[in-house]
Amino acid sequence: MGQQYQNINERWQAFIKAQKMFFVATAASEGRVNLSPKGMDTLRVLDENRVLWLNLTGSGNETAAHIQENNRMTLMFCAFEGNPVILRLYGRAVAVHPRDPEWGDFLSLFPAIAGARQIIDLKVDLVLTSCGMAVPFYKYEGEREELNTWAEQKGESGIRQYWQDHNQISLDGRRTDILEK
Secondary structure, X not given: OOEEEOOOOHHHHHHHHHOOOEEEEEEOOOOOEEEEEEOOOOEEEEXXXXXXXXXXXXXXXXXXXXXXXXXXXXXXXXXXXXXXXXEEXXXXXXXXXXXXXXXXXXXXXXXXXXXEEEEEEEEEEEEEEEOOOOOOOOOOOOOOOHHHHHHHHHHHHHHHHHHHHHOOEOOOOOEOOOOOO
16 A cells, blocks of 8 residues: 655665666656656665756756756656565756756765766655555666766767757757756
8 A cells, every 4th residue: 555755764765775776757837748767876865855866968858858847856666676665756856967056066976977967956745655566576687888888988078069969958849958058
């Protein structure tokens, strides 16, 4: 049976830390809903109502575009091993860019990963669990290294060019503000 919580208690913080993958969902007022799987060592629970997610360069930048207009965000975690559970964190998010004053302090919480483009700061206002009994078991075999290799080969200037060419506009034509305003 699902339960609601007003914060991320110690039990759920430990559950989140043990997960190798999570999902991010956002939507603007109109247009497409974005739902993306995420992995690597890119998530930090700062306290019982605040989470940081290191957003890496990718093919699109929908999350950044959406939260400028409608800052609602949901993070979802599924137990692929052990007891069945689904955990969702609901809240309001802002994007912190490399040009922002808090970037350095936030970035220091993560390992060095080439291609970091934003840190999403999520203020959690609801934690919801559900049973997860239909989620199949999966075995974790390791991290994929392709994104790291690609970003390292591009280098800082190559990544900025990629942002210029591919990460400024969402699928629905919204600006992402990836580059300086």
